[in-house]
Amino acid sequence: MDSALETPDSPAGTQLAGKSAKTISTTAPQSSELPEVLNNRYRIERLLGVGGMGAVYRARDLLREQYGDPDPYVALKTLNEEFAEYPDANALLYSEFALTSRLRHSNVIRFYAFNVDRTSQRAFMTMELLKGPTLDHLISERQEGLPWLEFRQIAIPLLEALHASHSLGVLHGDIKPSNVMLTADGLRLFDYGLGEPLQGLLPGLPRLSRKRIAAWTPRYAALELLDGGELTEAADLYAVAVILYELISGHHPYSRLTAKQAKCMEQGETLDKPENLPKHCWPTLKAALAFDEQDRQTTVAELLASFNHQPISLLQRLLGRTA
Amino acid sequence: MQVLQSCWKSAARTDRGKVRKRNEDSVLDQPERGVWLVADGMGGHQNGALASRLIVEEVAELVPHDDLDQQVKQVRQALHVVNRRLGYEVTVTADQPDAVMGSTVVALIGDQERAVCLWAGDSRCYLWRNQRLYQLSRDHSLLQQLIHEDQMDPQEAARHPSANALTRAVGAHEQLVLEILEFSVQPGDTLLLCSDGLYQAVSAGSISHALGLISPAAAVEYLFSHALSGPARDNISAVVMRR
Numbered sequence: 001m002d003s004a005l006e007t008p009d010s011p012a013g014t015q016l017a018g019k020s021a022k023t024i025s026t027t028a029p030q031s032s033e034l035p036e037v038l039n040n041r042y043r044i045e046r047l048l049g050v051g052g053m054g055a056v057y058r059a060r061d062l063l064r065e066q067y068g069d070p071d072p073y074v075a076l077k078t079l080n081e082e083f084a085e086y087p088d089a090n091a092l093l094y095s096e097f098a099l100t101s102r103l104r105h106s107n108v109i110r111f112y113a114f115n116v117d118r119t120s121q122r123a124f125m126t127m128e129l130l131k132g133p134t135l136d137h138l139i140s141e142r143q144e145g146l147p148w149l150e151f152r153q154i155a156i157p158l159l160e161a162l163h164a165s166h167s168l169g170v171l172h173g174d175i176k177p178s179n180v181m182l183t184a185d186g187l188r189l190f191d192y193g194l195g196e197p198l199q200g201l202l203p204g205l206p207r208l209s210r211k212r213i214a215a216w217t218p219r220y221a222a223l224e225l226l227d228g229g230e231l232t233e234a235a236d237l238y239a240v241a242v243i244l245y246e247l248i249s250g251h252h253p254y255s256r257l258t259a260k261q262a263k264c265m266e267q268g269e270t271l272d273k274p275e276n277l278p279k280h281c282w283p284t285l286k287a288a289l290a291f292d293e294q295d296r297q298t299t300v301a302e303l304l305a306s307f308n309h310q311p312i313s314l315l316q317r318l319l320g321r322t323a
Numbered sequence: 324m325q326v327l328q329s330c331w332k333s334a335a336r337t338d339r340g341k342v343r344k345r346n347e348d349s350v351l352d353q354p355e356r357g358v359w360l361v362a363d364g365m366g367g368h369q370n371g372a373l374a375s376r377l378i379v380e381e382v383a384e385l386v387p388h389d390d391l392d393q394q395v396k397q398v399r400q401a402l403h404v405v406n407r408r409l410g411y412e413v414t415v416t417a418d419q420p421d422a423v424m425g426s427t428v429v430a431l432i433g434d435q436e437r438a439v440c441l442w443a444g445d446s447r448c449y450l451w452r453n454q455r456l457y458q459l460s461r462d463h464s465l466l467q468q469l470i471h472e473d474q475m476d477p478q479e480a481a482r483h484p485s486a487n488a489l490t491r492a493v494g495a496h497e498q499l500v501l502e503i504l505e506f507s508v509q510p511g512d513t514l515l516l517c518s519d520g521l522y523q524a525v526s527a528g529s530i531s532h533a534l535g536l537i538s539p540a541a542a543v544e545y546l547f548s549h550a551l552s553g554p555a556r557d558n559i560s561a562v563v564m565r566r
Contacts, residue, residue, distance in 0.1 A: 176412055215414050217413065
């Protein structure tokens with residue numbers, strides 16, 4: 001320290017007056033701040049995560065607590081203020097709830113209820129409170145990439161969750177490492193805030209219009225989404241493939257570029273098989289990482305099958321023959 | 324951690340000020356763990372407030388550790404995780420593809436003998452020792468860069484249209500670079516973590532006077548009464564701790 005003490009007594013204030021450059025917007029219309037307790041039941045305790053559209057808090061369910069529930073906590077999602085200002089914002093959150101409450105899978109977050117706070121008129125939905133590291137933690141910590149067996153323990157339930165969602169007609173729309181958590185009782189895929197029903201499912205439901213609210217996470221979004229295209233199973237496939245590549249190799253397949261940038265730089269040409277990935281899985285994973293939708297000639301189910309497949313080694317074959 | 328409880332006293336406060344619609348600052352005051360923090364968020368709508376709050380809550384939930392170096396490591400890791408969250412894990416909309424969501428951070432982690440200050444951005448750490456005030460952190464701002472690296476005259480540098488722009492912040496760049504200063508602490512050392520809203524509004528003399536008062540709580544009260552007697556255009560935050 002004591003080097004810092006040699007610094008001469010410096011003035012606390014600088015000559016600068018006026019507004020700090022840090023705050024960009026001061027013109028947003030007034031909107032209700034999130035109350036501390038919603039509907040006299042859910043007390044907001046801490047912020048768990050933020051996204052472009054919503055924020056998720058840990059909330060204490062005072063009703064469950066009153067009845068002696070030892071673990072009366074829920075995750076509570078509200079739309080961010082800029083979306084809360086849309087006239088149909090509550091309907092938007094409801095459509096997320098309606099879509100996702102149809103999902104039943106042990107690796108997909110469980111949704112509890114949709115509510116509107118009586119005082120603020122802000123809609124919110126409650127869901128199971130997840131505890132554990134998300135995949136972005138894991139990727140940050142394991143920059144050498146995961147060994148194959150450890151990788152499989154994550155890849156298979158993740159692909160199963162996505163496959164189950166698609167089978168039930170639900171597209172996720174924003175698959176990324178921070179939307180996958182490793183809880184004590186298994187992996188959970190969550191945040192279907194940009195999810196959409198597959199064609200024909202839930203016809204009466206208000207849909208998130210990508211023409212009006214186009215949103216994505218740049219490094220995980222498929223090229224067609226960046227170009228304003230429709231969300232399809234293939235876009236979810238691209239995003240999950242990027243995560244899988246990142247997990248097993250320790251780095252983003254396209255140097256953390258967006259699909260658009262990476263395609264311009266022809267990064268697809270130089271994509272190498274991650275060292276820890278068995279050879280038989282590479283063609284499927286590589287196909288899932290194709291920039292153009294029509295070149296993504298594989299499916300979530302095929303990716304799952306290739307990771308589940310255990311090729312018999314020459315030694316096993318020989319032993320099998322002698323047994 | 325029992326030892327720590329007896330060795331530091333602290334007080335904290337954050338205020339929206341008189342002009343801003345919302346408070347985008349967040350503070351953390353955990354004397355029992357020896358961890359304190361000020362974060363000053365940036366971004367449109369409520370993004371700044373969410374960003375600074377996320378930093379505080381990630382650090383607040385860390386498992387307490389007896390070893391100072393381990394605590395520092397945990398705090399650094401937590402800040403890198405938030406950087407990733409706010410940087411390239413964040414969902415963006417087509418209307419605002421470059422929407423900013425970030426925050427400054429200045430944190431102090433201390434035990435009986437040592438303390439570590441780490442920061443990114445223009446929130447500051449001051450030390451009051453033996454009746455003298457020292458600014459331990461150096462702002463990561465364009466102004467500071469113009470003065471120190473480009474040798475520009477401070478008056479001239481301050482006229483630069485982007486003088487206040489930050490050169491480092493959590494969520495601003497792919498890799499977060501934290502500046503770290505470790506020092507030994509002496510009984511009676513008093514430290515202040517604050518956002519620019521405070522040091523823009525209160526003179527060095529007043530800060531020095533405040534930190535010499537009888538308790539951290541008295542210091543915080545003095546600083547806020549001074550800051551709020553002026554125009555208070557920015558959010559104001561301060562954490563004062565005494566060994």
